[in-house]
Amino acid sequence: MKNLSDKLPNIGTTIFTTMSQLAHECNAINLGQGFPDFPMDETLINAVSKAMQDGHNQYAHMNGVPALTNAIAEKIKKLYSVEFDAATQITITPGATYAIYTALTTILIPGDEVIVFEPAYDSYIPNIEINGAIPVLIPLSFPTYHIPWEKVKEKINTKTKAIIINSPQNPTGAVLSKEDMETLQKITEGTSIFIISDEVYEHLIFDGLQHETIIKYPGMMERSFACFSFGKTYHCTGWKMGYCVGGKELMKAFRKVHQYNAFCTNSFIQYALADYLQNENAYRTLPNIMQQKRDYFLQCMQQTRFKPLPSHGSYFQCYNYAHMNDENDLAFAKRITREFGVATIPLSSFYKNGRDDKVLRFCFAKKEETLFNAAERLKEV
Numbered sequence: 428m429k430n431l432s433d434k435l436p437n438i439g440t441t442i443f444t445t446m447s448q449l450a451h452e453c454n455a456i457n458l459g460q461g462f463p464d465f466p467m468d469e470t471l472i473n474a475v476s477k478a479m480q481d482g483h484n485q486y487a488h489m490n491g492v493p494a495l496t497n498a499i500a501e502k503i504k505k506l507y508s509v510e511f512d513a514a515t516q517i518t519i520t521p522g523a524t525y526a527i528y529t530a531l532t533t534i535l536i537p538g539d540e541v542i543v544f545e546p547a548y549d550s551y552i553p554n555i556e557i558n559g560a561i562p563v564l565i566p567l568s569f570p571t572y573h574i575p576w577e578k579v580k581e582k583i584n585t586k587t588k589a590i591i592i593n594s595p596q597n598p599t600g601a602v603l604s605k606e607d608m609e610t611l612q613k614i615t616e617g618t619s620i621f622i623i624s625d626e627v628y629e630h631l632i633f634d635g636l637q638h639e640t641i642i643k644y645p646g647m648m649e650r651s652f653a654c655f656s657f658g659k660t661y662h663c664t665g666w667k668m669g670y671c672v673g674g675k676e677l678m679k680a681f682r683k684v685h686q687y688n689a690f691c692t693n694s695f696i697q698y699a700l701a702d703y704l705q706n707e708n709a710y711r712t713l714p715n716i717m718q719q720k721r722d723y724f725l726q727c728m729q730q731t732r733f734k735p736l737p738s739h740g741s742y743f744q745c746y747n748y749a750h751m752n753d754e755n756d757l758a759f760a761k762r763i764t765r766e767f768g769v770a771t772i773p774l775s776s777f778y779k780n781g782r783d784d785k786v787l788r789f790c791f792a793k794k795e796e797t798l799f800n801a802a803e804r805l806k807e808v
Contacts, residue, residue, distance in 0.1 A: 434557050441549060442757075442776035449761060450770035456801045459760075459770040461597070461742045463792045467662040468709065474699035487694035489686050491519025491670065494701035499670060502704055507642050515675045518682060521692045523627045523656040523669035528554045529688065530652035530671060531589070533681045534621050535560040539588035544574060546777030548597045548625065560588065562779070569784055570736050570747065572601035576610050583614070590615070593625040594639065595632055595740025598777050598788045602632060602739040608639045612647050621677075622647055627656035627669070630710045632740040633718040642672065649674040652681065657700055659742070660710055662792075668696055717742075717792065724791040727802035733787075742792040745774060749785035751808070756783050763787075767804045 443460045450457040490496065496513035504510055511517060520526040527550060535541070537559030543551050545566050555562045565578050579590070592611070594603035615622070624641040632638050641651050653672045658664040673681060703709065721744060725735055733746035748759065756773035764770045774786040791798060 435553055438553055442772055443549075446760065446764065446770050446772055449764050453764050453768060453770075455764045455768040455770045456797060456804070457770045458789045458791070458793065458797075458801055459772045461659075461790050461792065462664045463662045463742075464797055465662070465792075465794045468703075470706075471661060471663070471699060471703045474702050475696055478695035478698040481698075483695045483698045485694060487519070487691045487697055489518075489682065489691050490514070491517065491692070492694060492697040492701060495519060495697045495704070496670075498701045498704040499672075502707075502710075503642060503672070505707070507640060509642050509645075511642075511672060512675070516672060516678050518671050518678060518685060519692050519697060520654075520669045520671055520685070521689050522658065522667035523625065523654045523671075524550050525667075525689060526652070526654040526669050526671040527551070527591075527623060527625060529681055529684050530623050530654065530673075531555060531560075532558055533652075533677070533684050535588060538586065540584070540586040541588060542579060542582055542590040544591070544593070544596075545779065545782070546572075546598050546774055547591075548593060549777065551591055552779055561586075563587070564779055566778075566782065567596075567599070567601065570786075572596065572599040572736075574603075574607060576607075576614065580614060583618075583620070587618075587620055589621040589623055591623045591625065592641070595628040597625075597628070597741055598743055598772065598774060599736070599745055600738025600741045600743050602636055603639050605637075605639055608641070608644055608647075612644055615647065619650070622651040624651055624653045626653055627659045628741040629655060630660050630713040631717050631742065632714055633721060634739050636739055638740075650677070652677060660713065661700075661703070666696055668692060668700065720791045720793070720795075720798070723795055724789070724798045724802070727799055728805070731802060731805045731808065733805065733808075736786065742790050743788050744791055745786050745788050747784070747786050756785060756787060759785075760787055763805070763808060767808055769801045769804050 446459040496517045500513040531554045535558040539560040540563045541555045543562045552562045657668040736745040738744040756775050760773040771787040775781045775783045
């Protein structure tokens with residue numbers, strides 16, 4: 428269109444849409460996109476139904492239903508021994524991806540630079556670019572996917588507006604340690620650099636590791652946005668429900684953007700979640716449940732030629748195939764889908780320059796039957 432100025436001219440169809448469509452066409456097992464195929468807790472479903480029947484069907488407060496923001500504040504206090512004011516520091520959002528976009532839009536102006544670690548969740552770079560800012564890309568150390576902090580120090584300059592961190596990390600399952608967070612705190616101390624902390628897999632962390640939320644670091648938290656997801660925690664990704672936590676002044680600015688975008692999220696799910704959050708067992712047992720799925724898939728995949736890379740959290744495990752063939756990962760992922768009936772995501776899709784380490788990402792948030800059948804097919808590759 429002649430008068431259209433495309434703000435994202437280099438963005439096309441996402442790899443998730445591409446691979447999910449191919450999986451559908453080939454009747455393949457979809458281990459690509461990160462969504463569970465097992466049922467969620469009926470208690471929460473019934474709570475949503477009850478909230479609708481109780482008449483909670485009109486606009487919610489822009490900040491979120493007070494019962495839910497208060498429940499979140501209480502949960503944070505129990506888990507991390509940190510107090511937040513529900514009215515001024517917590518905002519309910521239609522998903523964590525929305526929260527990340529809103530946080531970036533709140534702070535960025537054209538010409539700003541934002542440090543992004545690759546492989547990176549696919550929304551980060553477009554979110555930065557649509558605001559006229561510049562993503563500064565730092566590759567994580569392969570194959571452990573740790574942050575090379577010396578590189579971070581080299582990249583920080585007067586234009587650096589923010590750093591995005593993600594732990595447990597999508598797509599790799601890498602987890603930030605206490606030492607990582609302390610290093611980040613030291614590097615940014617005395618600066619005005621904002622931190623966007625993507626913590627959607629907060630409760631999906633394994634091997635006895637602790638989640639190092641930025642919430643526990645008050646020196647950074649006052650200039651940070653922490654973004655969370657109910658969808659990942661309670662296996663209801665289609666609900667698109669999340670929340671953002673930040674300092675009072677930051678959240679005040681965040682809400683100025685939020686009020687003219689989504690404005691609010693649906694009320695009945697908020698009331699249901701407020702009740703369901705009282706069940707601490709639902710999120711405290713989640714690490715063990717999901718670790719069992721990771722371990723089961725690892726066991727099944729031992730019969731294949733794929734080599735696992737470390738994953739200590741999230742829905743995902745990455746596998747290397749460099750010893751198997753020289754195909755680029757996108758071509759290999761498509762061939763596996765067509766010829767063997769298992770859809771995955773090529774890791775090059777999470778790099779702006781398409782870096783190819785011969786790695787595929789598999790989602791293990793599935794029923795054991797699904798994981799077993801997928802591994803059986805992959806034995807033939």
